[in-house]
Amino acid sequence: MDFQLNEDNQSIQDLAKQFTKNEIIPTAPGYDLSMEYPWDIVKKAHAAGLLNVSVPEKFGGLGLGHFNQTLIQEQFSYGCTGIATAITANDLALGPLLLAGSDAQLEEFATPMTKVPTVAxxxxxxxxxxxxxxxxxxxxxxxxxxxxxxxxxxxxxxxxxxxxxxxxxxxxxxxxxxxxxxxxxxxxxxxxxxxxxxxxxxxxxxxxxxxxxxxxxxxxxxxxxxxxDGFKIAMKAFDFSRPGVAAGAVGLSQRCLDESVRYAKERKTFGKAIAEHQAIQFILADMAKDIEVARLVTYKSAVELDAGRRNTKFASIAKCFAGDMAVRIASDAIQVFGGYGYNTEYPVEKLYRDAKIYQIYEGTQQIQRMIIAKHLLDEY
Ligand SMILES: Cc1cc2nc3c(=O)[nH]c(=O)nc-3n(C[C@H](O)[C@H](O)[C@H](O)COP(=O)(O)OP(=O)(O)OC[C@H]3O[C@@H](n4cnc5c(N)ncnc54)[C@H](O)[C@@H]3O)c2cc1C
Known part of the structure; x- marks a missing residue:
């Protein structure tokens, strides 16, 4: 077991990080306000080789695998989970096609997506x-x-x-x-x-x-x-997509932590930075420990899939843990910012609004717990 990214994973992560910094972070507040679909970003992500990365090489794609997709999703979500969801909902639609599509179906539906920026x-x-x-x-x-x-x-x-x-x-x-x-x-x-x-x-x-x-x-x-076969295909597609959803919640939570640490070092009360108050340090430490744990299980759920092993339980654990964490951490980030956190001039109120859906889409947290429990009962 090696907790370091290999060279290929590292370069994908670096590319996605750079894309997020240059293209997503600066435009995210505008898209949040206008509510427009981020076509410009989708086109740029496609040109950068960061869209539809799971389509196999045989059908014109990059065949990068689920772990790389998870790394991209985490970075994009650090910038904006609205934009990240717009981009990666594609992967949810592609899941059934990759799982059960014939060569002819893949050529007709997946290949065009590798040529022009289209979504499903x-x-x-x-x-x-x-x-x-x-x-x-x-x-x-x-x-x-x-x-x-x-x-x-x-x-x-x-x-x-x-x-x-x-x-x-x-x-x-x-x-x-x-x-x-x-x-x-x-x-x-x-x-x-x-x-x-x-x-x-x-x-x-x-x-x-x-x-x-x-x-x-x-x-x-x-x-x-x-x-x-329809139901089976629809459910199995979640094995493909839930690691990416969990990664989205991890990316959002990391952004909350980074914004909170930065603010806590600047804001002063009672003659010192709020970062020097132990109560604030504990909030930040709790954020960091939860993010680390969520990231590990998220990566594991994707690595298991790439290794050809059944990842359903890990995908549900990752989605459930990371989704609940994102809502908690986004709320705590507002707490660190105090009144300013509740205001649209500061970044954390958007993170708070964006976080909630992680407890609902791709199967609610209650459904994830039912899946985890079913696996436990079947295993013992
Ligand atoms: C922004 C957004 C994007 C979405 N994108 C897509 C998409 O692209 N494609 C798509 O197909 N769907 C999509 N969905 C739908 C999403 O997956 C569903 O909203 C979700 O699965 C919950 O279904 P529901 O809203 O009907 O809630 P319900 O199923 O009515 O559940 C209501 C509540 O009851 C709980 N509950 C239900 N059954 C049980 C049970 N047996 N035990 C305990 N608790 C239970 C739920 O956890 C929830 O808290 C999206 C939803 C949203 C809001």
Missing amino acids: AYCVTEPGAGSDVQAIRTTAKRDGDHYILNGSKMWITNGGVASWFYVLATMDSTKGHKAMVALLVPSKLAGVQIGKKEINVGQRCSDTRGITFDNVKVPAAYRLGNEG
């Missing part, structure tokens, strides 16, 4: 079904060489900018996960209706929307795996 979206959640994925009601009815898709999805990240969607639908809602089918749906198909951009608490430049499918005719050739 993962469409599973519905107005009436979030945690309980088996309760989805979007239907896919077989009609010769096509499926006819009907239903509504909700909270779809990249919904308004995606060129294709990974869509989970049911062929028979009385048969639970066994009747589910996974379809790749180009956003230009007739009957795909894009809803209004949702205005969320944080990560405001990330584009979240409802998507409605109204008699959309999807070629059967765009089905991933077999009929009945």
